[in-house]
Amino acid sequence: MNLFTKSYNPDWGRIVDMTVGKNSSLSENIKDETVFKYILHEKGKIELGNNGKSYMIKEPSLILLSDKDCPDFKALSKASDTVLYFKPSVLRDEFTLSALHGEKYETAFGTAVYQDYYLIRYFIKTEEFNERIIPLSAWELGRIKGLLDSINTELTTQYDGFWPCRSRSFLMELLFFTQFLCQTFEGNNKVLYEDDTNFSLITEYLNEHYNDEISLESITKKFNINRNKLNNIFLNKTSKTCLNYLMNLRIDMAKIILANTELPVSEVAGRVGYSDSNYFTKIFKKMTGSTPSAFRNSNSTCR
Incomplete structure (x- = not known):
């Protein structure tokens, strides 16, 4: 499976480093070290192994994996998963993997580049693996599924010349929403009034x-x-x-x-x-x- 999308128009030759895969692609590409993996686990039981630890993934859940995350994958029952594979450079050319894993953007507060960096920061700066496994409510599942469907539709239909921009915009919207989910997940252990x-x-x-x-x-x-x-x-x-x-x-x-x-x-x-x-x-x-x-x-x- 190609982890990019190529323009159907041979005269244009545009390539967008992003694609959406389903169940079979996950076991094949979960260890790929060139892309980030945004995994929506909808149904079934799966197990991820990372650094000697095993994680049973409940349904529905969101899993955020960077290029350096190469967990072992096992489907324990018939599962339904949607995976968005993308290179961070889809957001900005300068977001190379080496630049992101350094500290280059950590201090760029108040700039447009930091705003974009913050959208993917949870993939690379969250130290504990289980903190990037986020349980979802029904409405959160629906929101993410809708945005992934919108990205996939743009990439596969390419019905007008804006498809690279529009698929990218839906990715931004997806990451913006995910940022909110991650911040909410961090606060779930607090006492609520x-x-x-x-x-x-x-x-x-x-x-x-x-x-x-x-x-x-x-x-x-x-x-x-x-x-x-x-x-x-x-x-x-x-x-x-x-x-x-x-x-x-x-x-x-x-x-x-x-x-x-x-x-x-x-x-x-x-x-x-x-x-x-x-x-x-x-x-x-x-x-x-x-x-x-x-x-x-x-x-x-x-x-």
């Missing part, structure tokens, strides 16, 4: 649905909470109101897509929950000080 639980449930919802139409009224109704208490919880946790938290979430995702793809601004707006691209531009400029197009011109990583 009512406000913590409400905050966790609502932020999970916002991270799943930020590309949908969401209002303060719809949130208060869904979680049976009054708006004053809702905003007080978010102000205490984030120093932002609930809708400002959502706005920041949307604009952060928009910045990633704008900087790393050439997708039309109107499509980017729709991907982050704004049906009106003019309104999106107004909000984006208010939040960042520049228009989406100007931001892209200053921060583009597209080749």
